[in-house]
Amino acid sequence: MSACELCGEAAADRYLCERHTVRLAKQLADLPALYAEVGECLVPRRYGWGEIVATKAAAGPRSPLDEDVLDTVNWGRASEVTRLWRVDVQRVRWPQHAAPPPSGLSADCRWLGMELEWIVANYPAAGDLAAEVGDLERAARSIVGDPEPRRQRLGVCVAVTDDQGTVCGAVLSRLPGEPVRCRWCGTSYRTEQDLLLLQHYQPRQTA
Template identity: 60%
Template sequence: MTTCGLCGTVTGDAYLCKRDTARLAERLADLPALHDEIFYCLVPRQTGWGEIVATRAAAGPRSPLREDVLDELGSGEMAAVLHARRVDIQRVRWPQHSAPPPDGVAADCRWLAMELDWITSHYEAAGDLAREVRALESRARDIVGDPVPRRKVVGTCIALTDDQGTVCGAEITHRAGESRLVCRVCHCVYEGQQDLLLLLHYQPRESA
């Protein structure tokens, strides 16, 4: 019996439980925006968002630039970790292929998200991937002050995942500004009034 590589929950034959898979998908979706935001945090925000702090030659011993941001930008930790994990997953899945060249945080996050179904089913180190991505998100949010709106759970996915009528049942989340709902486990898209009404109608009823 397989257990989730992150939380230890019994999963049957998957290396990540549905909840941690959904959270991993959310983090992969958020990381590119967080990575971009890090560059705007290089100068300390002493006077608020959008106002650049002037630097002077006689500014004193304290650097006008944030050293934690310089460390993050200099090390390229986020890009390096994500790409290394992408290379390893491709090596396991397609050993005959050469390693993909670095293509940036957004491209690697998008690739990993598209391969989540295979990763959770076949990649034994899926828990390590989820743990690394969680740490990267936490580090990035510590730097940027978490300006990215948090996702909110709006319901559970009602899509059928096989011909036996199995319902996905994963949490569906939404973030301000998004025009549609996407299940980050089975990737079913709910868009338009009819889809949303069906989603609402078939939500599980709470037991009395």
Template identity: 65%
Template structure:
């Protein structure tokens, strides 16, 4: 197989299975999927309205109908199963002598895949298939309303250790308008904080956030 072009778009990929644009998108999805999956519970009861104002599902009351699509997805634990299956396959391909890892939860499996992303891009023939799976999972979760929660605000630029490691997790803006990192707990509150956050965003992330 010619790995000089991206498996998703055919653009130059520098000897990898994905181009820079789709690499960034895959990394962002691996970071975002646990948060999107966690938000499913908030949409188990559909929102209803009263006196012309929207009322969230959480306050809808015991007689409100259950969102069966959300319930089915939660009961099937689909996101966790798909991502874990992909982690098992990546580990089998890289370390065939190792036994399969036990289920460790969606967040842990996404983090593990993110840490192995460099090897996946250069040495895992199913990298394109994996990227499509993560895209489909994200689309499915968002289609069920999980994207109506906190707004995504780019990547965390906080330095997390003495070696200068940047966190890089997906940020969200809560109802109190504060931008927070779910992983390192950094908060971006002031105008100066937000300006620095925007300034240090990777160029590829800004491009991927444009409408597609």
């Protein structure tokens, strides 16, 4: 059994676990719209980067502007990164084919998304691809003022893991809306009764 290259969870002979596969699919689907919004937030005037102005007040504080960030967090950079990954995936999957012609961020994200099942099952660099796509998403969200949801800490896992009554005790966390599952012992808390028992058996805080 293999482990996910991002989190180390069991991945059933794949390079990414199901959670990170779903997350990567969503990131690829969201990237074009995110980078279009980046373009709306930061619009260059005619005399170059030094006079870039913010056009969306709702995107959060951006003054003073970091020109190095503006030079790397843009549609062109995202297009370059996703194209390089598309070229490499195609090279590994179909080595007899020539590199695909330039097609743009939207088309490359869509192509990678369509090939995702093959990628997570057969592409050794799947973890690096996922990490770099995640970096692109985080960079864009830092500009548009829409940060990724933060993981919620729910307590510790109360599952008994052996016949001696040993309690797992690993920290439980999840993104909003995700199911509750211990990443250490694999116990899932699916029902309302499961969650009530989880809450009831949390260790008492001492003064």
